[in-house]
Amino acid sequence: QKEVEQNSGPLSVPEGAIASLNCTYSDRVSQSFFWYRQYSGKSPELIMSIYSNGDKEDGRFTAQLNKASQYVSLLIRDSQPSDSATYLCAVYPSGGSYIPTFGRGTSLIVHP
């Protein structure tokens, strides 16, 4: 059973701070990793993808992948109240099944 674990939170950070969201996965040979943002009552929206070890930056978002330690992180710099949402981690396996496993999500609250 492939598992993706996220701390459910809520993670509370002040406006302007860096929010750090973490995700660990059990399938050692996973290949593709995605972060989705889901506002309350809305559907998930893709915000970042990462495929190789290291950091990938897109605006205020940075995704970090460490395959040896089997974790992927999302950093949000200069957090804004509009970043308050649940962040879902999705992990794609290699070969065979191409169905991603989603984590349950981490709730982020950015307070003014």
Add this chain to the structure above:
Amino acid sequence: DGGITQSPKYLFRKEGQNVTLSCEQNLNHDAMYWYRQDPGQGLRLIYYSQIVNDFQKGDIAEGYSVSREKKESFPLTVTSAQKNPTAFYLCATSRDMYNEQFFGPGTRLTVL
């Protein structure tokens, strides 16, 4: 306007009734998926389709049925055999089974 549409946005069902949720896309994506999301739970896969006229059961297919007669459409029927259908239903698409998924706006189903 490219995108994924789901209808209706809200749906109320009496016990014993079958209901059909619509999912349409004009992204020319081959793969389509149906997920169910319950409060505090992750996304659970109901059915998926890699190509027209082909679909596979996901983790929780019992009480649901689908069809894929057209590339653009992947309707989901919630049958009376589904014991606890109240949930948020999400349709997703991807270019193919190897690529990231994009989600429609969702249908919120409530059983009265």
